[in-house]
Amino acid sequence: MQYFPIFLDLKDKAVLVVGGGEVASRKVEALIKVNAQVTLVSPEIVPFLHDLVEKGQIRWLQQPYQSQLISEQYIQVWATTDNTSLNHQIHADAKKAGILVNVVDDQPYCDFITPSMMVRGKIQIAISSGGASPVLIRNLRESVESVLPQNLSLLAEFGGQKREQIKSDISGIDGRRAFWERFFDDKQVMDASDLSQLELRYQQLLSEPELPVNEVIWVIYDEDVELLPVKALRFMQKADLVLHPEQIQPECLELCRRDAGRSVYTDAQTLAQELKKERKQNRYICVFVHEQHAGLLTGLPEAGDRYFGPGAFKNY
Structure with missing residues (x-):
């Protein structure tokens, strides 16, 4: 991973943009959306930027760039x-x-670098290829946007409202997460169109009572x-x-x-011992098994366990 992903709070922070064309317009437009204090340096600027200056949304220094304009502010x-x-x-x-x-x-x-962004109210989703393929990222963004819930912004707003209240409603981090x-x-939550519907389902x-969960996939x-x-x-x-073998692709x-907790197993015996202990804890357990080692599945799965992935259709 080349870049560390981070969201910066630029509210009321000073940002310098050098240039007055279309590229500057795109960057300035994004910066003022997060309430950055933008100073623009350029002898001339396009009408879009000039309009922002007239509205007092950005500051314009109508002059060529000079090194002394860079300051720690x-x-x-x-x-x-x-x-x-x-x-x-400017970089130097x-x-x-x-x-x-x-x-x-x-x-x-x-x-x-700036990622491709999807914004739904308080929800922000950023995707980046590290600058390698902007067109690929644009296509990926369109795919992701097509599956985002229509009420995602509403759900985020409701979750924010309940952030403190749920601490008194449910004790313990694990209980709140569950x-x-x-x-x-919940289907009613996914179909909700206003906050009152979400509040009703929240109380319900x-x-x-939450049913105990003891599921192994x-x-x-x-x-x-x-x-x-x-x-x-x-x-x-x-x-x-x-639970996973030591030699597993990091991507998995x-x-x-x-x-989630992670534990390495070395053979069928250690896996069986770990599963016997963990099945009593009412937890969601995910066990990775390489297709070449499907023999590990003999005798270990129990009724109700689920299978996924290549070869999962086989009767283990």
């Missing part, structure tokens, strides 16, 4: 001109001042992680514990819930 510097040598000078000045700088469309001269999983998986689910995998079905991924994201584990 700025948290970011954007170089958006069509002059490569000037952009590189920013680095000398210890300020994060982005030279647009010139990746070696970027301390950070409740929210049950809540957001609080009063309904067996994920039979091979070298092609993309062959795992979507339904398997949904259960992997619920797993409280992941990265698809599981990040805060």
Whole structure:
């Protein structure tokens, strides 16, 4: 992973943008949406930027760029001109001042890059290829947007409203996490169109006892992680514990819930011992088994266990 993903709070933070064309317009438009204090440097600017200046949304220094304009007040510097040598000078000045700088469309001269964004109210989803393939990311974004719930913004708003209240309604982090999983998986919640419907279902689910969960899923995998079905991924994201062999592709584990426990098994005996202990804990357990070692499944699965992945159709 080349870049560390992070969301910056730029509210009321000073940002310098050098350039006055269409590229600068795109960056400035995004910056003012998060309430950054934008200073624009350029002898001339396009009508869109001029309109923002007239409205008092950005500050315009109507002059050519000069090195002394870089100062420690700025948290970011954007170089958006069509002059490569000037952009590189801006980069050098920013680095000398210890300020994060982005030279647009010139990746070696970027301390950070901006991902493709999907925004649904308080929900922000960012996708990046590390600058390798913007068109691929655009296509991926369109695919993701097509499956996002229509009421995603509403769900996020409701969850934010209940952030403190649920601490008194349900004790313990694990209990609250389990409740929210049950809540957001609920069909009435997924179909809700206003906050009152969500509040009603929230109260109903609080009063309904949660049934103990003791579920084991067996994920039979091979070298092609993309062959795992979507339904398997949904259960992997619920797993409280992941049992896996030592030699497993990191991509498989990265698809599981990040805060799930992880334990390595070396053979069928150690796996059987671990499962016997963990089945008593009322947990979602995900067991990875390579397709070549499907013999591990002999005698270990119990009635009600689920199978996913290549070869999962076989009668183990």
